[in-house]
Amino acid sequence: DVKVTQSSRYLVKRTGEKVFLECVQDMDHENMFWYRQDPGLGLRLIYFSYDVKMKEKGDIPEGYSVSREKKERFSLILESASTNQTSMYLCASSTGPGTTGELFFGEGSRLTVL
Amino acid sequence: AQSVSQHNHHVILSEAASLELGCNYSYGGTVNLFWYVQYPGQHLQLLLKYFSGDPLVKGIKGFEAEFIKSKFSFNLRKPSVQWSDTAEYFCAVRIGRALTFGSGTRLQVQP
Numbered sequence: 510d511v512k513v514t515q516s517s518r519y520l521v522k523r524t525g526e527k528v529f530l531e532c533v534q535d536m537d538h539e540n541m542f543w544y545r546q547d548p549g550l551g552l553r554l555i556y557f558s559y560d561v562k563m564k565e566k567g568d569i570p571e572g573y574s575v576s577r578e579k580k581e582r583f584s585l586i587l588e589s590a591s592t593n594q595t596s597m598y599l600c601a602s603s604t605g606p607g608t609t610g611e612l613f614f615g616e617g618s619r620l621t622v623l
Numbered sequence: 624a625q626s627v628s629q630h631n632h633h634v635i636l637s638e639a640a641s642l643e644l645g646c647n648y649s650y651g652g653t654v655n656l657f658w659y660v661q662y663p664g665q666h667l668q669l670l671l672k673y674f675s676g677d678p679l680v681k682g683i684k685g686f687e688a689e690f691i692k693s694k695f696s697f698n699l700r701k702p703s704v705q706w707s708d709t710a711e712y713f714c715a716v717r718i719g720r721a722l723t724f725g726s727g728t729r730l731q732v733q734p
Contacts, residue, residue: 552724554721554723612715616666
């Protein structure tokens with residue numbers, strides 16, 4: 510089974526702090542994604558990566574950055590956390606072109622910014 | 624930009640009732656379509672997917688969905704729901720590498 514592991518299930522941070530969310534997948538998937546999930550808004554794409562050191566902005570990249578130094582690991586960084594970034598963050602991975610593009614999700618990281 | 628609309632935000636059904644959740648998307652080209660489910664406290668799981676071929680797709684746990692290209696729709700159905708189907712359901716469209724998701728439908732099944 511594909512396993513996508515997010516390092517922290519729950520985090521509480523203060524406004525202005527730098528926040529790192531880590532994600533690791535064990536199936537050698539090419540693509541990795543960060544979404545945020547908010548009630549009534551569904552999942553919105555923040556960033557994705559289709560190869561090591563490659564990244565593309567999603568629909569809501571403002572206030573976020575990402576890092577992919579190794580194929581299995583994709584990090585989401587909040588340079589200066591704000592209260593409107595309180596949310597559930599979901600990491601996902603998928604195989605490359607020519608496949609159905611099914612996403613495999615982690616358990617999620619619930620971030621609260623005070 | 625492409626979008627996905629789920630018309631029902633909160634649905635309450637009794638056990639054994641039939642279910643249909645609506646999903647429409649706005650994109651004129653070739654799409655891959657998905658329904659995901661999130662049970663309380665669990666991660667998102669794939670229910671079913673449409674890639675090509677037969678527009679009636681069967682998934683896990685007795686769910687099915689029908690792709691109607693002319694209506695840009697991919698509605699989810701189940702003939703008889705169970706209490707264990709209580710969850711949030713998300714429709715998604717793949718264009719390129721990423722999936723665009725709808726806002727979700729919360730289904731509550733009463734015993």
